[in-house]
Amino acid sequence: MLSIKNLHVSIDGKEILKGINLEIKPGEVHAIMGPNGAGKSTLASVLAGRDLYEVTEGEITFQGKNILDMAPEDRAKEGIFLGFQYPIEIPGVSTVNFMKTAVNEHRKHKGLDPLTASDFLKLMRDKKALVEIDSKLTNRSVNEGFSGGEKKKNEIFQMAMLEPKLAVLDETDSGLDIDALRIVANGVNKLKTADNSTIVITHYQRLLDYIIPDVVHVLFDGRIVKTAGKELALELEEKGYDWIKEENGK
Amino acid sequence: MAKEEQDKILDEVTQSDYKYGFVTDIENDDIGRGLSEDVIRMISAKKNEPEFMLEFRLKAYRHWLTMKMPEWAYLKIPEINYQDIIYYSAPKQKAKLESMDDVDPEIRATFDKLGIPLDEQKLLSNVAVDVVMDSSSVKTTFKQALAEKGVIFCSFSDAVQEHPDLIQEYMGTVVPIQDNFFAALNSAVFSDGSFVYIPKGVRCPMELSTYFRINAENTGQFERTLIVCEDESYVSYLEGCTAPMRDENQLHAAIVEIIVKDNAEVKYSTVQNWYPGNKEGLGGIYNFVTKRGICEGKNAKLMWAQVETGSAVTWKYPSTILKGDGSSSEFYSVAVTNNHQQADTGSKMIHIGNNTKSTIISKGISAGKSSNSYRGLVKVTKNCEGARNFSQCDSLLLGDKCGAHTFPYLEIGNKSAKVEHEATTSKIGEDQIFYCNQRGISTEDAIGLIVNGYAKEVINKMPMEFAVEAQKLLAISLEGSVG
Ligand SMILES: Nc1ncnc2c1ncn2[C@@H]1O[C@H](COP(=O)(O)OP(=O)(O)O)[C@@H](O)[C@H]1O
Ligand SMILES: [Mg+2]
Numbered sequence: 001m002l003s004i005k006n007l008h009v010s011i012d013g014k015e016i017l018k019g020i021n022l023e024i025k026p027g028e029v030h031a032i033m034g035p036n037g038a039g040k041s042t043l044a045s046v047l048a049g050r051d052l053y054e055v056t057e058g059e060i061t062f063q064g065k066n067i068l069d070m071a072p073e074d075r076a077k078e079g080i081f082l083g084f085q086y087p088i089e090i091p092g093v094s095t096v097n098f099m100k101t102a103v104n105e106h107r108k109h110k111g112l113d114p115l116t117a118s119d120f121l122k123l124m125r126d127k128k129a130l131v132e133i134d135s136k137l138t139n140r141s142v143n144e145g146f147s148g149g150e151k152k153k154n155e156i157f158q159m160a161m162l163e164p165k166l167a168v169l170d171e172t173d174s175g176l177d178i179d180a181l182r183i184v185a186n187g188v189n190k191l192k193t194a195d196n197s198t199i200v201i202t203h204y205q206r207l208l209d210y211i212i213p214d215v216v217h218v219l220f221d222g223r224i225v226k227t228a229g230k231e232l233a234l235e236l237e238e239k240g241y242d243w244i245k246e247e248n249g250k
Numbered sequence: 251m252a253k254e255e256q257d258k259i260l261d262e263v264t265q266s267d268y269k270y271g272f273v274t275d276i277e278n279d280d281i282g283r284g285l286s287e288d289v290i291r292m293i294s295a296k297k298n299e300p301e302f303m304l305e306f307r308l309k310a311y312r313h314w315l316t317m318k319m320p321e322w323a324y325l326k327i328p329e330i331n332y333q334d335i336i337y338y339s340a341p342k343q344k345a346k347l348e349s350m351d352d353v354d355p356e357i358r359a360t361f362d363k364l365g366i367p368l369d370e371q372k373l374l375s376n377v378a379v380d381v382v383m384d385s386s387s388v389k390t391t392f393k394q395a396l397a398e399k400g401v402i403f404c405s406f407s408d409a410v411q412e413h414p415d416l417i418q419e420y421m422g423t424v425v426p427i428q429d430n431f432f433a434a435l436n437s438a439v440f441s442d443g444s445f446v447y448i449p450k451g452v453r454c455p456m457e458l459s460t461y462f463r464i465n466a467e468n469t470g471q472f473e474r475t476l477i478v479c480e481d482e483s484y485v486s487y488l489e490g491c492t493a494p495m496r497d498e499n500q501l502h503a504a505i506v507e508i509i510v511k512d513n514a515e516v517k518y519s520t521v522q523n524w525y526p527g528n529k530e531g532l533g534g535i536y537n538f539v540t541k542r543g544i545c546e547g548k549n550a551k552l553m554w555a556q557v558e559t560g561s562a563v564t565w566k567y568p569s570t571i572l573k574g575d576g577s578s579s580e581f582y583s584v585a586v587t588n589n590h591q592q593a594d595t596g597s598k599m600i601h602i603g604n605n606t607k608s609t610i611i612s613k614g615i616s617a618g619k620s621s622n623s624y625r626g627l628v629k630v631t632k633n634c635e636g637a638r639n640f641s642q643c644d645s646l647l648l649g650d651k652c653g654a655h656t657f658p659y660l661e662i663g664n665k666s667a668k669v670e671h672e673a674t675t676s677k678i679g680e681d682q683i684f685y686c687n688q689r690g691i692s693t694e695d696a697i698g699l700i701v702n703g704y705a706k707e708v709i710n711k712m713p714m715e716f717a718v719e720a721q722k723l724l725a726i727s728l729e730g731s732v733g
Contacts, residue, residue: 048688072687081688088685091676092703101699102689109690141703142685158689 001026001197002047002166007058009039009046016042018222019058024166027194031208031233032201034219035241040201041085043219044170048082049075062166077109079165083155083172085201090142095154098142099124099161106162127160131187148175156187163191168199173207185210205237220244280339280469285332287311290438293338297407297441300414310427310437317431323565323594324623324655327536328499335501336469337439380405380444380460392456401485402447403458406474409445416447420478424507424542424571432503432538432565436472440505443473448483448514457713459488470501477507479514481547486517486713499527499562503538512547512574517555519712521720524560526727529618531590534562541568545577548603552577555711557720558585558595559727567625569598572606572637580609582708584720586727587620587652596626596657601637601667610641613705616652617728623655628671632663639668645675646704648697648728698725 002024009017016039024030034040046053047060049072060067067075090098103123104114115123128138133153143151152172159167169188173181188198188211200211208216208230216233218226220241225248226232236244281292290311294304319330380391380403396403402413410417427437444460462473479485502524510516518541527534537560543552554568570579581597599608608628616622622645630637645654656673678700686696702709702721709717709724 050684071692072684073690073692076688076690084685084688088679088681090682090685090700090703092706093699094703097699097703098686098689098691101691101695102686105690105692105695162689 001028001063003059003061005059007043007046007060008056009042010054010056011042011052015056016053016222017046020219020222020224022217022224024197024199026165026197027192028215029192029198029200029211029213031211031213031216031230032199032219033203033216033233033236035203035245038219039222040203040219041170044082044085044168044199044201047075047168048072048080073105076162077106079196081159081162081164081167083152083159083167083169085170085174087143087146087151087155089144089146091144093142095138095140095142096124099158102158103161123161127157130160130190131157132183133157149177149180152176153180153184156184160187160191163196165196166199167191167196168201170201171203172200173202173204181207182210205233208233218244220248280336283334283336285311285335285337285439289337293439293441296338297410299410302414302418303410306422306427307438310434311439313428314431314434314438317434319431320565323625324621324657325563325565325592325594327563330499330501330536332435337472338441339469340441380458381463396454396456399452399455400449401452401454402445404445406440406443406445406476409476413445413447416478417445417476420476420507420509421474422507424509424544425505425540430540433505433540436474436503436505436540439470440472440474443475443504445475446477446485446487448479448485450480451482452480453483454485457486457488459490461490470503472502473504475504475506477516477518477543478509479511479516479550481512481514483511483514484516486519488519488521488713488716490521490523490716499534499536501536501538502561504540506539506541506543506568508543508552510543510545510547510550510552510577513549514547515551515553516543517553517711517713518543518568519716520554520556520558521712521716521723522556522558522560522564523723525562526560526589526591527562529589531562531619534591535560537561537564537566539564539566541566542571542598543569543579544571545574545579545603545606548574548576550574550577552579553711554579554581554583554597555708556583556585557705557708557712557723558583558593559723561593562591564591564593564595566595567598567627569600569627570608571600571602572608573602574606575603576605577603578607578609580611580711582611582711584613584615584705584708584724585622586615586724587617587622588727589618589620591618591620593621594623594625596624596643598627599629599639601628601630601634601639604634605636606634607637608639610639610643611707612641612643613708614643614645614654615648615701615704615724615728616645616654617648619651621653621655623657625657625659627659627661628669629661630664630667630669634664635666637664637667637669639670641669641671643671643673644704645673646701647675647677694725697728701725701728 004020004022007017007020032040055068100120137150213230216228216230217224290307294307425433427434446458448454508516524535524537545552552570572579585593585595587593597610610626612624614622614624624643628639643656658671683693683696701724709720712720
């Protein structure tokens with residue numbers, strides 16, 4: 001599904017990712033944990049193709065294709081979805097119109113006709129139910145005036161609408177109360193199949209009680225310094241990140 | 251998005267071509283350059299006008315000679331040599347058009363190309379069109395069907411011949427010849443335009459529209475529109491405009507006068523797409539327009555809706571005089587400027603009658619190196635009780651080389667008035683674009699979504715047949731300009 005080899009990334013000449021290696025197979029859930037500033041969001045953004053960041057070395061292949069030269073919208077249509085740590089507000093653009101455009105762009109990419117208005121509305125209804133999002137939210141402009149938690153829910157709703165092959169969820173748990181967390185996690189779990197993969201970025205173990213990862217990575221100072229099974233998350237929860245910092249000489 | 255990438259996209263947009271820039275090769279009847287009393291007499295004679303028209307023109311001309319071009323607008327306009335302009339040019343064709351076959355094929359082809367077929371069978375069945383090329387009206391459709399309802403819809407010249415009493419009664423009553431420099435000039439030399447008369451109690455059965463086209467070189471276009479709505483009548487009217495691409499600037503100075511009587515309602519929509527000049531700022535139309543309506547009767551309603559994407563320079567403030575008690579007016583505008591375009595535009599609402607209401611919604615969108623100013627006046631006279639106004643002026647910036655300015659003026663002469671003004675400035679952020687990209691939406695489409703979302707409130711006020719066109723026009727004139 002996804003293969004990252006020796007990825008180095010800089011911003012304004014400052015190196016942030018310092019040689020990341022990561023292999024994700026279809027059907028797998030990987031958690032990436034790590035302290036603030038480790039480079040987790042940077043990695044997510046680079047996967048989605050944000051060009052603020054400069055890839056100085058290394059490669060990323062997604063479903064056998066090199067994606068580094070691909071525009072962000074093409075990566076999206078190939079099946080990469082980013083759940084933003086800080087979702088963006090787009091005043092004036094209705095969620096319905098936004099999602100209709102997005103869904104139909106994805107369909108066009110697959111050689112399918114645009115959905116009819118009624119099919120589209122049915123799809124909206126089904127997916128809204130799946131992530132238990134209120135129509136009051138989807139009737140508004142994209143994320144405009146949403147609370148932090150509502151924005152996160154809206155990310156999962158969009159993910160449900162677009163059915164990506166690889167979902168990268170960047171701190172989707174932060175800002176959620178325990179009920180919202182359960183709903184969001186349930187949504188993600190319901191969308192899981194044997195063919196799609198998920199990267200869950202978080203620095204709390206909490207979310208991983210609901211979304212059970214196959215693999216847990218610790219990202220620290222631009223490198224993956226530890227990779228293990230789901231028990232690693234519990235260990236981090238218990239001990240914090242200080243021992244990681246000490247082991248890595250900081 | 252990287253800086254270079256932004257610049258690249260900005261460049262691409264600014265290169266998006268003006269689709270209406272071609273010239274039609276037809277023989278013109280023009281009178282040569284320059285302006286004098288003789289020229290005015292010649293125009294009047296060519297049009298075989300009654301004496302009162304010539305007097306009106308000469309009076310306006312003499313007054314114009316005492317006036318100076320206004321300088322208060324936030325515009326840089328090179329000096330205009332008014333002697334270097336041709337004031338009358340009309341496509342040569344048979345004097346009287348009896349049927350479609352009489353319209354010059356070249357002219358028909360021109361309007362087909364512009365998407366305005368003159369053939370009634372091909373037209374939208376609920377829109378009647380008056381087509382004005384350079385100084386004269388080429389054709390008015392559905393005249394007959396409208397006449398059955400008592401509606402008069404014809405070129406201004408025909409109205410002068412066929413309904414001189416109506417013209418004499420109303421012309422110059424809303425925009426007097428002394429009103430301003432361009433109004434005086436128009437009153438002296440105007441050549442054609444449209445006339446609409448809706449009799450008492452009649453709901454006009456179709457949309458009326460006038461399509462203005464400048465074609466000839468070195469000419470100015472000076473048209474006049476007069477709309478009279480008697481008690482309890484209704485009409486929705488739309489004007490559209492385009493011009494060829496030329497390196498020299500061309501002058502367009504129009505007047506629109508609207509009279510709305512008791513309980514009558516007028517919707518006046520504009521899609522203005524005059525040639526804006528090239529991306530270096532060469533050429534383009536100078537659009538200096540005086541549009542004004544009077545809600546003469548009680549509970550009269552006048553709505554202005556405009557989408558303005560063209561012209562090198564726009565100077566235009568559609569205004570309403572709210573004279574009848576309980577009358578109301580709304581102004582909805584989207585003005586787009588790109589490249590080197592300049593616009594100083596807005597509205598004036600003059601409250602005289604009691605319990606009059608006005609709304610101004612102005613949405614400016616600026617890209618490239620353009621300048622986009624809103625200028626608006628809300629005036630409440632001393633004896634006007636219970637006036638209400640709400641004004642909202644929003645600016646959207648694309649890129650950081652353009653400018654947006656807001657100049658709201660309030661003159662409130664009566665304490666009972668309630669006046670609210672809101673203004674916002676926003677920018678399309680690259681994070682918004684990236685968010686759209688991440689959902690599979692291209693940058694061009696993302697801008698289209700955001701701009702149309704921003705302008706939605708105004709577009710929704712346009713007649714349905716034109717709303718789609720207006721939406722496309724917005725997207726085209728801004729393609730790719732992200733900042
Ligand atoms: N746009 C930016 N400009 C400069 N530095 C940045 C930018 N984005 C992130 N960084 C820096 O990169 C490092 C990693 O940030 P980030 O990927 O957001 O970490 P995390 O998501 O793990 O908390 C931090 O030191 C942060 O300050
Ligand atoms: Mg982060």
